[in-house]
Amino acid sequence: MIVVIQCKDQVGLVAGITGVLAKEQLNIVSLREHVDKIENRFFIRVHLEQDTDPQQLEMKLKQVLPAAAMITVNPMPEKKIVVMVTKEYHCLGDILIRNYFKTLGAQVQCVIGNHDTLQNICQRFDIPFYLVSHEQKDKEAFEAQARQMIDKHAPDYIVLAKFMRILSPGFVAHYTGRIINIHHSFLPAFVGASPYRQAFERGVKLIGATAHFVTNELDEGPIIAQQIIPVTHSHTAADMMKAGKEIETAVLAKALQIVFEDRVLVYKNKTVVFE
Amino acid sequence: MIVVIQCKDQVGLVAGITGVLAKEQLNIVSLREHVDKIENRFFIRVHLEQDTDPQQLEMKLKQVLPAAAMITVNPMPEKKIVVMVTKEYHCLGDILIRNYFKTLGAQVQCVIGNHDTLQNICQRFDIPFYLVSHEQKDKEAFEAQARQMIDKHAPDYIVLAKFMRILSPGFVAHYTGRIINIHHSFLPAFVGASPYRQAFERGVKLIGATAHFVTNELDEGPIIAQQIIPVTHSHTAADMMKAGKEIETAVLAKALQIVFEDRVLVYKNKTVVFE
Amino acid sequence: MIVVIQCKDQVGLVAGITGVLAKEQLNIVSLREHVDKIENRFFIRVHLEQDTDPQQLEMKLKQVLPAAAMITVNPMPEKKIVVMVTKEYHCLGDILIRNYFKTLGAQVQCVIGNHDTLQNICQRFDIPFYLVSHEQKDKEAFEAQARQMIDKHAPDYIVLAKFMRILSPGFVAHYTGRIINIHHSFLPAFVGASPYRQAFERGVKLIGATAHFVTNELDEGPIIAQQIIPVTHSHTAADMMKAGKEIETAVLAKALQIVFEDRVLVYKNKTVVFE
Amino acid sequence: MIVVIQCKDQVGLVAGITGVLAKEQLNIVSLREHVDKIENRFFIRVHLEQDTDPQQLEMKLKQVLPAAAMITVNPMPEKKIVVMVTKEYHCLGDILIRNYFKTLGAQVQCVIGNHDTLQNICQRFDIPFYLVSHEQKDKEAFEAQARQMIDKHAPDYIVLAKFMRILSPGFVAHYTGRIINIHHSFLPAFVGASPYRQAFERGVKLIGATAHFVTNELDEGPIIAQQIIPVTHSHTAADMMKAGKEIETAVLAKALQIVFEDRVLVYKNKTVVFE
Structure with missing residues (x-):
């Protein structure tokens, strides 16, 4: 399963996101993160080994992210x-x-x-x-x-x-x-x-x-x-x-x-x- | 400051590491992570905006990592x-x-x-x-x-x-x-x-x-x-x-x-x- | 039309070949030539603007080339x-x-x-x-x-x-x-x-x-x-x-x-x- | 020795140039030729195995080329x-x-x-x-x-x-x-x-x-x-x-x-x- 997020940058975002994933026992296969310092914008893509309910995961992720975060939890559909x-x-x-x-x-x-x-x-x-x-x-x-x-x-x-x-x-x-x-x-x-x-x-x-x-x-x-x-x-x-x-x-x-x-x-x- | 870690893979490593960094108020400029599924090996490189005491950070990171983890906290010396x-x-x-x-x-x-x-x-x-x-x-x-x-x-x-x-x-x-x-x-x-x-x-x-x-x-x-x-x-x-x-x-x-x-x-x- | 030739190298090959082409009023669009000095081997490819009878041209080219020359006169067929x-x-x-x-x-x-x-x-x-x-x-x-x-x-x-x-x-x-x-x-x-x-x-x-x-x-x-x-x-x-x-x-x-x-x-x- | 020539295109240029070189017993190591059909312009570079008197060769080449041809006969100086x-x-x-x-x-x-x-x-x-x-x-x-x-x-x-x-x-x-x-x-x-x-x-x-x-x-x-x-x-x-x-x-x-x-x-x- 793929999780893609972008939002305003702040300290602790990766910790918050990966904390949620760890609590759900979801193993990270690969994680790529980028911060655009000029735009103060945070981008992350996480490839998870397991699938889970996308809507529930999105809700849990929202709780550790700024209000306007764009979250896509995509169970890899075509x-x-x-x-x-x-x-x-x-x-x-x-x-x-x-x-x-x-x-x-x-x-x-x-x-x-x-x-x-x-x-x-x-x-x-x-x-x-x-x-x-x-x-x-x-x-x-x-x-x-x-x-x-x-x-x-x-x-x-x-x-x-x-x-x-x-x-x-x-x-x-x-x-x-x-x-x-x-x-x-x-x-x-x-x-x-x-x-x-x-x-x-x-x-x-x-x-x-x-x-x-x-x-x-x-x-x-x-x-x-x-x-x-x-x-x-x-x-x-x-x-x-x-x-x-x-x-x-x-x-x-x-x-x-x-x-x-x-x-x-x-x-x-x-x-x-x-x- | 650059932090480089490799160790046996397990669930929650990124959460643990970035949790430590967030608690120290260290902002992540970029983070690259890789898991070798065949070797079950975890690799991470984190570029931090701020510098901090390398030995203290290493000690705190050790507490969230497997025993044999290789940690390099490098204040970018030549x-x-x-x-x-x-x-x-x-x-x-x-x-x-x-x-x-x-x-x-x-x-x-x-x-x-x-x-x-x-x-x-x-x-x-x-x-x-x-x-x-x-x-x-x-x-x-x-x-x-x-x-x-x-x-x-x-x-x-x-x-x-x-x-x-x-x-x-x-x-x-x-x-x-x-x-x-x-x-x-x-x-x-x-x-x-x-x-x-x-x-x-x-x-x-x-x-x-x-x-x-x-x-x-x-x-x-x-x-x-x-x-x-x-x-x-x-x-x-x-x-x-x-x-x-x-x-x-x-x-x-x-x-x-x-x-x-x-x-x-x-x-x-x-x-x-x-x- | 394309003419491709390879043969033993010797002085005057390009002059001989292009002399024949000029006499036939065939204009050279591009010519690429290579001599392998180690093998003493001559290679040439000539792209001509006009078409002509391939067999007649091949015969005329033979007269200025060493006996064992390999000549292909190809009117660009598929x-x-x-x-x-x-x-x-x-x-x-x-x-x-x-x-x-x-x-x-x-x-x-x-x-x-x-x-x-x-x-x-x-x-x-x-x-x-x-x-x-x-x-x-x-x-x-x-x-x-x-x-x-x-x-x-x-x-x-x-x-x-x-x-x-x-x-x-x-x-x-x-x-x-x-x-x-x-x-x-x-x-x-x-x-x-x-x-x-x-x-x-x-x-x-x-x-x-x-x-x-x-x-x-x-x-x-x-x-x-x-x-x-x-x-x-x-x-x-x-x-x-x-x-x-x-x-x-x-x-x-x-x-x-x-x-x-x-x-x-x-x-x-x-x-x-x-x- | 390198010979570089550019001039108006016409039939027989390569034959003329290489004929001069053959008569001088100069062996061609490599020859590259290009005709710009839009500009009707002919370009050639010939790498010769031997050196010879540049001015004499230039004179002989002039006789087979259009009046305004630009000829450089360069004995590869630094x-x-x-x-x-x-x-x-x-x-x-x-x-x-x-x-x-x-x-x-x-x-x-x-x-x-x-x-x-x-x-x-x-x-x-x-x-x-x-x-x-x-x-x-x-x-x-x-x-x-x-x-x-x-x-x-x-x-x-x-x-x-x-x-x-x-x-x-x-x-x-x-x-x-x-x-x-x-x-x-x-x-x-x-x-x-x-x-x-x-x-x-x-x-x-x-x-x-x-x-x-x-x-x-x-x-x-x-x-x-x-x-x-x-x-x-x-x-x-x-x-x-x-x-x-x-x-x-x-x-x-x-x-x-x-x-x-x-x-x-x-x-x-x-x-x-x-x-």
């Missing part, structure tokens, strides 16, 4: 996700394969595409695919339709697996802290459109990918994971894009894994990642 | 080291520069070489250099002379910075857990002599370096840090050696940093590294 | 491959996805498994899956059956995507230089069985994967690509295996890409890789 | 450099050690500092240190004094080893293509001041360093080499700066090595690096 895509297959393909072999750490409920390019691959895996075209309707209508599909499946997270449209503040607010995006650059370099074109023109020697939670600032949400690969003068912009897809896939896979294992805590615009 | 070298300069040069600018996390007491090649560079930094030649004497006599030099300086650690002679079991036993070596391969590949020659002949695409504690099994001691760099068909064995020196320097520097910051705990033939 | 598997899905899944979206650089003709675990995923992609069980028959009979299936499809390469049985010298000799394997360690560390178990017990800080051509020496064939990822004390052997699968997938994908693009030249037990 | 610093020691220390042991590939003529912090370390290596303070004078006067010192030593390159002042267009123009800077971020992320502070506030998971030629656009010159290291939530801005120094040192060392070996060709705002 998350539910909805995936949004446009035309590129590499991230979705990876997710579908892991989902099919039950190593994703989540269950894909459905895929929503604004093009039908990836419909067939979803069908091959018996995953519902909803085409929600953005054409001939305004953003509001488009997002309303997408939200309807999403909410029907009540996902824990929405994964933007190369979904190439910018979502409105209203949409993002509706799913605060639950939308994960893969951006095809080493943020904050090359914010916005055509990062590989930008990277090619700048003549960089490394290209990157960034998985992050989506907020209302474009490409500015809390970063979950980043990775790079070397490129050379012999890479055209198209070669960079092709090479980049490999790390986009890898970075998104990594980010999903650590999020689904409750290893990522968000505070303001940053993440604490207990790997 | 370690003292002796460096042993042969002819290659790259690791020693890096250590001397960091030592000179006081960012090594340790004080170099002296350098012992079995050749005089690196005498001049030590003199330029006002570091005593002792030539202890291995020629025309047996290993016992050689090591006796080296030990005399070392023990005069009472170092916390002995760093083999490309020291190219194998030390006897007696020598190693005298400094158990205190000798750090840099091996010029990605152990356990290419144990023993001429690893770059071996790597070249095998046609590998990566070469590595390994920093480890020295035990009586050649190149078999607990690994502290490892790193690799890519090589290609265009690397000759000499090119690999040249490229390898860069990571040897980097890996040894990294290993020394984490050891000197009390982040490396050893149990049997493995390390727990709380970075 | 390779055909057969994939052999056991039970693990990660490499096969990646190959099937790329194959489906036509970015593998080869066409998967069929998959041969000695278990039926991966039959269903192949069917979902309309790829023929042949179950060739190794049970209740000797190696000779097993391999005869596999060879029959393979030869029916006349593949350019046979990809062992976590195929967990050792092939006989006879089988390997039949497909000399055409069998590609992914080994789950950073060779030559941890040759043979259970490399993650070995890595765990050694307490390494990096684990690796190696793609190589198969020869009759176990895990000793020419290395095509290698990669590593960091691990820590908190990784169990099972965690290492899980983390390892990610790089096994990535390294095999990389190796296949460069082999299928005719970037890998083999001589004796090494590869020259013109990336 | 470059001369001047290093400019402010207060940080890590890059300079690395350069001085390599220079002392004659593995830098260049000779340090002198060090110019706008503070005297690094004077002593230079003296220990018998390298002239000139204090050119920027205080109580305008940029023009400061740079005039620096230029006088530099020009006295006629360096091939000026290395800004954490020199923390922005140089004027006039200064840069005077040494076009000969000033190498190490920037403490993964450009183009975090251009300008305090990149580690910016990186910390953005919550990135990787930090980088970039070595580049200096032009009049701040941090916009042709990139020579880049590298990154992972960071976590537990890194303060100060920790990031400390970790960053390690890669700044490594990236600058790498960049200097490849520049001094004539592996870096510059065209417009990009480099071609023949490693």
Whole structure:
């Protein structure tokens, strides 16, 4: 069982928390703790050997924590996700394969595409695919339709697996802290459109990918994971894009894994990642 | 202040330890804990905001820990080291520069070489250099002379910075857990002599370096840090050696940093590294 | 069009080759050349902007090259491959996805498994899956059956995507230089069985994967690509295996890409890789 | 001997160049060629086994090349450099050690500092240190004094080893293509001041360093080499700066090595690096 807590920092928090756990005879397999001294914020993730009643444990933990503490006691259930895509297959393909072999750490409920390019691959895996075209309707209508599909499946997270449209503040607010995006650059370099074109023109020697939670600032949400690969003068912009897809896939896979294992805590615009 | 503890695992250890710290009003900046379930062994490193009397704290901690617990309460003093070298300069040069600018996390007491090649560079930094030649004497006599030099300086650690002679079991036993070596391969590949020659002949695409504690099994001691760099068909064995020196320097520097910051705990033939 | 040549080294080879190309008005997009001074062996890969008749060009090139030169003039056709598997899905899944979206650089003709675990995923992609069980028959009979299936499809390469049985010298000799394997360690560390178990017990800080051509020496064939990822004390052997699968997938994908693009030249037990 | 050429692309360039070399009985050890199709620009680096008269070879090569071709025939002499610093020691220390042991590939003529912090370390290596303070004078006067010192030593390159002042267009123009800077971020992320502070506030998971030629656009010159290291939530801005120094040192060392070996060709705002 996993316990994740964040709250205002004060002396004695770890003692209080682990005291409760010891009294319950719960053995700690691993414990990771972090204090952000600037924000005076305390973060902890405890992996317990045994399971117990989550609500009772949460109540007991509350008694040793500050009033506004955020406590998640999670008996390691599988998350539910909805995936949004446009035309590129590499991230979705990876997710579908892991989902099919039950190593994703989540269950894909459905895929929503604004093009039908990836419909067939979803069908091959018996995953519902909803085409929600953005054409001939305004953003509001488009997002309303997408939200309807999403909410029907009540996902824990929405994964933007190369979904190439910018979502409105209203949409993002509706799913605060639950939308994960893969951006095809080493943020904050090359914010916005055509990062590989930008990277090619700048003549960089490394290209990157960034998985992050989506907020209302474009490409500015809390970063979950980043990775790079070397490129050379012999890479055209198209070669960079092709090479980049490999790390986009890898970075998104990594980010999903650590999020689904409750290893990522968000505070303001940053993440604490207990790997 | 840093507190490092290892002992047999049991329920309530973290609660007990952090309870003591809370009672002393010592605030935890960071806490890293690990339980080796196979060995049933508990490891913890706590970074405290305040300093306190180390012996008193150790006594209080003992009361909540199993009898054989190993406790180090370390008010972050600078370690003292002796460096042993042969002819290659790259690791020693890096250590001397960091030592000179006081960012090594340790004080170099002296350098012992079995050749005089690196005498001049030590003199330029006002570091005593002792030539202890291995020629025309047996290993016992050689090591006796080296030990005399070392023990005069009472170092916390002995760093083999490309020291190219194998030390006897007696020598190693005298400094158990205190000798750090840099091996010029990605152990356990290419144990023993001429690893770059071996790597070249095998046609590998990566070469590595390994920093480890020295035990009586050649190149078999607990690994502290490892790193690799890519090589290609265009690397000759000499090119690999040249490229390898860069990571040897980097890996040894990294290993020394984490050891000197009390982040490396050893149990049997493995390390727990709380970075 | 790609031209790949290897032969004994001598003065004037590049001049001779590029002279022929210039006379044919073929523009060089990129040229990579390597001379192995120890073996006195010359390797070259030329990427030409235009296509031309391959046989005529080969004949003209022969006139400026030593008698035993190996010349491949390849108008960039897609390779055909057969994939052999056991039970693990990660490499096969990646190959099937790329194959489906036509970015593998080869066409998967069929998959041969000695278990039926991966039959269903192949069917979902309309790829023929042949179950060739190794049970209740000797190696000779097993391999005869596999060879029959393979030869029916006349593949350019046979990809062992976590195929967990050792092939006989006879089988390997039949497909000399055409069998590609992914080994789950950073060779030559941890040759043979259970490399993650070995890595765990050694307490390494990096684990690796190696793609190589198969020869009759176990895990000793020419290395095509290698990669590593960091691990820590908190990784169990099972965690290492899980983390390892990610790089096994990535390294095999990389190796296949460069082999299928005719970037890998083999001589004796090494590869020259013109990336 | 190394021959480096860049010119407008056309059919037959490699044939022409290697024809000249073959006629001179010069054996090619390695040849790297690149054509930038967008710029229609041809780049080549040839490593020859033998030496010959550079001027005669250059003349013969001119006859097979377009009129404006840039030809460098370099009998591998050691470059001369001047290093400019402010207060940080890590890059300079690395350069001085390599220079002392004659593995830098260049000779340090002198060090110019706008503070005297690094004077002593230079003296220990018998390298002239000139204090050119920027205080109580305008940029023009400061740079005039620096230029006088530099020009006295006629360096091939000026290395800004954490020199923390922005140089004027006039200064840069005077040494076009000969000033190498190490920037403490993964450009183009975090251009300008305090990149580690910016990186910390953005919550990135990787930090980088970039070595580049200096032009009049701040941090916009042709990139020579880049590298990154992972960071976590537990890194303060100060920790990031400390970790960053390690890669700044490594990236600058790498960049200097490849520049001094004539592996870096510059065209417009990009480099071609023949490693």
